[in-house]
Amino acid sequence: MSLPCAAVDLSFGLGEMLSHAFMRHAFIAGTAIAIPAGLVSYFTVLRRQVFAGDALGHAAFTGALAALAFALDARVGLFAAIVAAALMMGAFGPKARADDVVIGSLFAWILSLGVLFLSIFTASKSTGNSVAGVRTLFGSIFGLDQEHTVVAVTIGVMVTAVLLLIARPLLFASLDEAVAETRRVPVRLLGYLFLVLVGISAGEATQAIGAVLILGLIATPGGIAQRLTTQPFQGMYLSCLVAVGSMWSGLTLSYAIPRCPPSFAIIAVAAGVYLAVLLFTGAVRRVSVSGEEAGESV
Numbered sequence: 001m002s003l004p005c006a007a008v009d010l011s012f013g014l015g016e017m018l019s020h021a022f023m024r025h026a027f028i029a030g031t032a033i034a035i036p037a038g039l040v041s042y043f044t045v046l047r048r049q050v051f052a053g054d055a056l057g058h059a060a061f062t063g064a065l066a067a068l069a070f071a072l073d074a075r076v077g078l079f080a081a082i083v084a085a086a087l088m089m090g091a092f093g094p095k096a097r098a099d100d101v102v103i104g105s106l107f108a109w110i111l112s113l114g115v116l117f118l119s120i121f122t123a124s125k126s127t128g129n130s131v132a133g134v135r136t137l138f139g140s141i142f143g144l145d146q147e148h149t150v151v152a153v154t155i156g157v158m159v160t161a162v163l164l165l166i167a168r169p170l171l172f173a174s175l176d177e178a179v180a181e182t183r184r185v186p187v188r189l190l191g192y193l194f195l196v197l198v199g200i201s202a203g204e205a206t207q208a209i210g211a212v213l214i215l216g217l218i219a220t221p222g223g224i225a226q227r228l229t230t231q232p233f234q235g236m237y238l239s240c241l242v243a244v245g246s247m248w249s250g251l252t253l254s255y256a257i258p259r260c261p262p263s264f265a266i267i268a269v270a271a272g273v274y275l276a277v278l279l280f281t282g283a284v285r286r287v288s289v290s291g292e293e294a295g296e297s298v
Contacts, residue, residue, distance in 0.1 A: 017252070017255050022142050022143070022144075023142075023251070023255060025144045025145065025146065025148075025149045026141045026142055026144060026251050026262070027248065027251060028149050028152075028153065029141065029144050029148065029149045029152035029153065029208070030141055030208055030247040030248070030251055030266075031156075031244055031247065031248075032149075032152045032153040032155070032156030032157070033152055033156060033201075033204055033205050033208050033247070034208075034217075034240070034243040034244040034246070034247040035156060035160055035240050035243065035244060036155075036156050036159040036160045036163065036197075036201045036204075037201050037205050037217045037218065037221070037243050038221045038222075038236075038239040038240030038241070038242065038243030038244065039159075039160060039163045039164075039167075039236055039239065039240060040053070040159075040163065040197060040198050040201045040202075040218065040222075041217070041218055041219060041220070041221040041222030041223075041225075041239050041243065042221070042222040042225055042226070042232075042235055042236045042239040043163075043170060043171075043174060043194060043222070044198060044218055044219065044222055045219060045222035045223050045225075045226055046171075046174050046175075046222070046226065046232075047097065047174045047194070049097065049195075049198070050215070050218065050219045051100055051103050051104075051107075052089055052103050052195065052198065053198050053202055053214070053215065053218035053219065054107075054214065054215040054218065054219075055085065055089070055103050055106060055107040055110065056082055056085055056086060056089075056195070056198055056199040056202045056203075057202040057203075057205075057206065057214030057215065057218065058107065058110055058111060058114070058214075059081045059082050059084075059085035059110050059199065060078045060079075060081065060082050060199070060202055060203040060206050060214075061078075061114060061206065062081055062110050062111070062113050062114035062117060063077040063078045063079070063080055063081020063082060063203075064077050064078040064081075064206075065077070065114055065117035065118055065121050066081065066113070066117045067080075068117075068121055069117045069120040069121040075151075078203050078206070079199075079200065079203055081110075082196075082199035082200060082202065082203045083196055083199060083200075085106065085110060085199065086192070086195035086196045086198065086199040087192065087195070087196070088106060089102065089103060089106060089195055090188075090191055090192040090195050092106075093191075097191055140210075141208040141209075141251070141262050141263070142254075142262055152204060155200065155204050156204065159197055159200055159201055159204075162193070162197060163197060166190060166193065166194075167233075167236070169185050169186075169190060170190050170194060171232050172185055173185050173187045173190050173191070198218070201218075202214050202218060205217050205218075208247070208262070208263065208266065209262075209263040209266055209267060210263050213263050213264075213267050216266075216267035216270055216271065217243065217246075217266070217267070217270065220242070220246075220267075220270040220271065220273075220274050221239040221240070221242040221243040221246070221270065222235075222239045223274060224238070224239070224242050224273060224274050224277050225238040225239035225242065227277050227278070227281050228277060228281070242270065242273060243270075245269075245273075246266055246267075246269045246270040246273065247266055249265075249266075249269045250262055250265035250266030250267070250268070250269045250270075251265070251266070253265040253268075253269065254266075
């Protein structure tokens with residue numbers, strides 16, 4: 001029995017890989033997905049809202065299923081469900097930052113709706129609908145055509161632009177809500193807006209890695225960045241770099257190993273980098289503590 005990723009073809013070149021339209025679309029759309037995901041990831045980890053990002057990712061799947069069950073475009077239901085779920089999370093949380101109980105309850109309700117729509121959806125005889133549902137759940141970035149690529153780039157640019165525009169006040173509100181409010185920073189409004197941006201990024205990222213693995217792209221780049229630097233804007237840049245690097249490396253790895261799905265390869269690269277950073281920073285911390293103890297003993 002051979003492993004799923006056993007056959008490796010390293011004989012290709014960059015020109016050969018990019019000669020395929022589906023690979024060009026994957027790299028362009030993947031970059032447009034990864035950059036805002038990296039920015040969102042940094043703030044998601046900083047604001048301790050990783051669980052919210054995961055819930056919004058699953059809301060994307062439920063919304064897509066709802067749309068498909070009623071013969072609508074999956075993207076309509078996907079983004080409608082995400083915005084609705086984000087606003088609900090904000091409404092039930094202080095200063096639009098819902099706690100784990102609220103998020104967990106909403107998460108369970110979203111999944112129960114997903115079960116309902118899945119039941120309706122599987123009763124349909126439309127093969128196209130079935131394929132679309134599987135793509136939303138597990139991702140299919142190699143299946144994106146030019147239209148989907150243009151949509152991904154448009155959404156990516158918009159989310160990135162808005163995040164960069166609100167980066168300073170959002171950072172202020174994330175680090176010290178009380179002081180930010182005294183300085184008349186619209187903390188609650190920023191909370192709502194950020195949740196919506198998280199949801200839109202998560203929804204768009206489902207095309208690349210699917211709703212099941214969305215947490216990897218929402219949490220990992222930001223977690224890596226915050227382990228390597230305490231400077232916020234350096235951290236944002238580093239988080240984007242990790243997200244884009246994981247996307248490009250995963251796509252290349254999946255092309256070289258045809259039996260490895262791109263969603264698995266992208267998250268595997270990100271998780272591998274996180275593990276390496278975790279071990280590195282842990283070793284540096286131990287050396288630092290040992291040095292301090294040796295200095296005190298002298």
